[in-house]
Amino acid sequence: MMNSLYIAGEWLAGQGEAFQSLNPVTQQVLWTGEGATAAQVESAVQAARQAFPGWARRTLDERITVLEAFAAALKNHADELARAIGEETGKPLWEATTEVTSMVNKIAISVQSYRERTGEKSGPLGDATAVLRHKPHGVVAVFGPYNFPG
Template sequence: MTDNILISHAPASGEEIWRGSYGDVEAAVSAARRAWAPWAARPLTDRIAVLRTFSNLVRREGEEFAELIAREMGKPLWEARTEVDAVVNKIDIAVQAYAERTGKKKLDAGLNASAALRHKPHGVMAVISPYNFPAHIPNGHIVPALIAGNAVVFKPSEKTPAVGEALVSAFHRAGVPEDVIQLLVGGPEEGKALVAHPGIDGVLFTGSAQVGIAINRKLAANPGKIVALEMGGNNPIVVTDTPRLADAAALIAQSAFTTAGQRCTAARRLIVLDSIYDALMAELVPLTR
């Protein structure tokens, strides 16, 4: 980072991948507030059609997306390709989830009365995402928010702004209006300002527990704002008495070291029976070298 300029470098080579100015939180939120009502007023079928166009676009350009993810984040290309697949597949998952949670419902009640359940967009959602899955994780928040008629201000990790820019560009090229989803480049200060902005109706955050707890405290006095926090995990693997120790060792290594362990689902603790400990270590240790 330099004065008001963010620069992204490839972790493998140090080459400069991206540079750009820090975003303007006030301008981004104000534009999103103006844009979300017209987007919400469009028929659901139109919004879904636009997002299916986005899915098809990412599928067509999948190799370019994967190469960018691999270069900027540092994960191997095969893993970056699986991330692109997850971005593409999210549309169908989100459409189905929306259908299951909305629509008309018949309520069985003893009262001689009728009840109506109406769903409406929240408004402008802030999406703040980490660097380990720079396309898949924010996409998992952005797509459902757009389907439901919300606008989005998306702040990617300062480590992966190029992937964030490519993702937002794909939404725009697919037909999502530019002010409906906006890229906010920046670091912690921009993130804090975005969370605190009164024009934000909710925060969808994935990242560290420390930051997530701070967001929760900041918004605790605003119960009308939706807050979704995914703050990692502390995941054990339990190995019981099994003759398939080689398979167990391979799964342990895969869970612990894929993405260099930088994922919320990575194995962090290993619980093993004393009776098989030595035999399991004989299989596992060589895989870690």
């Protein structure tokens, strides 16, 4: 049984419907597992909401350190990740390698975006003042296409 769900700091097996990932070129079974149930998804969302205040209390430098450690881990496993992406999507190795590089580079792009989009900006707008404020939204989910699994 594959423990593929990371919820509240623990790896768990899915309790939902069984499925398998096939190499789109050879149709070879790459792995099998179970999806999450609605209750497991809800548990993951609740765990993320509970973790958010602690994450938000960290300094910017502490958060950047965590993100840079993630980027370093991606770099350290780049070949392995590229092979997995290629097998899962049918992408040629050069393209899968480019995707891993994009994942690594996204960290610096995200940090730069944070710096550009935080705080408050104001300026004159006719006989009034325009004010732009950026505030965190809290827990969000990001769904990407299967062919860009990173």
